[in-house]
Amino acid sequence: MKKLLLVLFSSLLISFTASSAIDVFEFDNDKQEEQFKELSQTLRCPKCQNNTISDSNAELAKDLRVKVYEMTKAGKSKDEIVDYMIARYGNFVTYKPPFTVATSILWLGPLFVVLLGFSVIIFNSKKKTQKVTQSEEWDAKKEARLKALLDEKNGDKQ
Known part of the structure; x- marks a missing residue:
């Protein structure tokens, strides 16, 4: 009986951690969803160095995904969102930094x-x-x- 309870408890713990790793975002239209997917694949996580914000599980990447979602829902364009991220985190947040000194x-x-x-x-x-x-x-x-x-x-x- 103890083994059964232990297996049940451990499976519940695993299912809770798995469900917490999945972010569910709802959009008004397909254009917003496509823009969010594209931005989350092209913006780099400042903490993880070489992962996109969609690939990273860092708290900062989660916050960036939420911020991109909020700005996308607010009707901001792709360029406005990228400019905001560059202003906040520097050119490192993009995989193709602009040519500057x-x-x-x-x-x-x-x-x-x-x-x-x-x-x-x-x-x-x-x-x-x-x-x-x-x-x-x-x-x-x-x-x-x-x-x-x-x-x-x-x-x-x-």
């Missing part, structure tokens, strides 16, 4: 790394080409000297 390293950093990599490769290949050219000249001089020494040595044995 502060975000220029995010936009130009990868390009700089690629250009730096190509310039190092080109510099090293030119350096190796110069070494090969210099070693060929060196080999020609040394080979002439070596032939002279061999001829001299062969001349002594004969």
Whole structure:
């Protein structure tokens, strides 16, 4: 009997936690619902770093979902909601931050790394080409000297 009560109690606890994780939002029309879904998939949770507010279970993400819902229900446009979130949480809340002085390293950093990599490769290949050219000249001089020494040595044995 105790085992049955324990199983029943634990199943109730699990069902309560599962039901608390599901947010149910009701909208006036399909356009509002679509806008809410799109915004909740494109806004980033400031706490979770790389999760959208719809994917995150953090309290901040839940609050952001509620705020997006309220603003959507109030008739705010997508741009107005995104501008509000940027004003409150910064450019980090969007996955595509605008190009500003502060975000220029995010936009130009990868390009700089690629250009730096190509310039190092080109510099090293030119350096190796110069070494090969210099070693060929060196080999020609040394080979002439070596032939002279061999001829001299062969001349002594004969």
